[in-house]
Amino acid sequence: MVKETDVTTGTRSSAGVSPEGARRATGGDTSAGAAGADPLPDPEVLAKARRRTHSAAYKLRILRQVDACTAPGEVSALLRREGLYSSHLTEWRRARDRGALHALEPVKRGPKVKSQDPQAAELARLRKENARLQERLRKAELILDVQKKVAQLLGLPLQTPGSDENS
Numbered sequence: 690m691v692k693e694t695d696v697t698t699g700t701r702s703s704a705g706v707s708p709e710g711a712r713r714a715t716g717g718d719t720s721a722g723a724a725g726a727d728p729l730p731d732p733e734v735l736a737k738a739r740r741r742t743h744s745a746a747y748k749l750r751i752l753r754q755v756d757a758c759t760a761p762g763e764v765s766a767l768l769r770r771e772g773l774y775s776s777h778l779t780e781w782r783r784a785r786d787r788g789a790l791h792a793l794e795p796v797k798r799g800p801k802v803k804s805q806d807p808q809a810a811e812l813a814r815l816r817k818e819n820a821r822l823q824e825r826l827r828k829a830e831l832i833l834d835v836q837k838k839v840a841q842l843l844g845l846p847l848q849t850p851g852s853d854e855n856s
């Protein structure tokens with residue numbers, strides 16, 4: 690089949706078939722305007738692309754269909770129809786061959802959530818409390834040292850906790 694490119698519109702058509710006829714045959718909109726010009730594509734860009742995920746059942750169904758293909762070009766036609774790449778088939782076959790149906794399930798991206806060990810949480814809480822109390826102790830000892838030095842400079846007698854004031 691010979692393809693021709695219309696220089697004015699940049700569209701390709703088969704020899705002898707007008708773009709309007711092709712549009713009519715595929716169910717496209719024929720109300721493009723008075724002159725029959727093609728409507729301009731929507732220039733709006735999507736806000737954010739979304740990663741496609743496929744269920745295990747879908748992957749198995751596609752792999753069964755691919756395995757059933759015998760004629761040349763059937764696999765590529767199936768891939769085009771489903772919007773898939775041959776690398777998808779490679780990954781899905783490897784997962785299937787590992788023998789696990791759950792291996793075909795989509796994997797959640799990002800950092801993995803660690804299971805919470807109650808003893809580890811308690812240990813972390815106690816370590817944090819220990820560090821806080823040691824800091825308070827260091828500050829208290831520093832204050833006591835300053836008080837001792839001030840008492841020595843002023844010549845004031847210091848009372849020890851074991852001594853009695855009345856004796």
